[in-house]
Amino acid sequence: MEPENDCAWKPKQGMTFDSEQCVYDFYNTYGGRMGFSIRRDFCRKNKINNQLICRLLVCNKEGFRKGDKRDPLSKNPRAETRTGCEARLYVKLDEGTGKYVVTDFKEKHNHDLVSPECAHMLPSQRKISTTQAIELDLAAQSGLRLGQSFELMGREAGGS
Incomplete structure (x- = not known):
């Protein structure tokens, strides 16, 4: 602080x-x-x-x-x-x-x-740059799934 x-x-x-x-x-x-x-x-x-x-x-x-509208006996309710x-x-x-x-x-x-x-991992703090967004769009157009795209970005950055 x-x-x-x-x-x-x-x-x-x-x-x-x-x-x-x-x-x-x-x-x-x-x-x-x-x-x-x-x-x-x-x-x-x-x-x-x-x-x-x-x-x-x-x-x-x-x-x-x-209150959760789903079945009250759901096995994995959200925390x-x-x-x-x-x-x-x-x-x-x-x-x-x-x-x-x-x-x-x-x-x-x-x-x-x-x-x-x-x-930086908090919901309102998670941001990606314009360049990263363009890279993700190009990867999606190339047929890569979202998880694969983020793995690629992590490898480019030197680690996740």
Whole structure:
């Protein structure tokens, strides 16, 4: 984790952003540094022009999964991943400036955070470059299955 006195990368109430995507990218970067994954939760849009009015970004472990609709005697039910974490970032559109303003930020997690060495494996942190995406498309067009394509990329990089 980064030192507490370096606050440029930490969300604060009153911060402004040009777009909802900028808010997501900032909070996702913060989550990667701290060791948690994020997801988009709630949003409200203007009914007239369909513009986003507010957005809630939450920790990936927020809430609880709904009951399983499948057979209750299923042999391999999925493990529970959510813990009811309350970490969140809420932004609202300031109609005067057209920018998104942080109105609520909670940083307290009720679960262990991931170490920085493993943070790249979290769901919201998994990214591939444009070049890698093109290579995967070419491999698929050549008839390679997805697993084979990733194995090829791993060998090119010198290991998985």
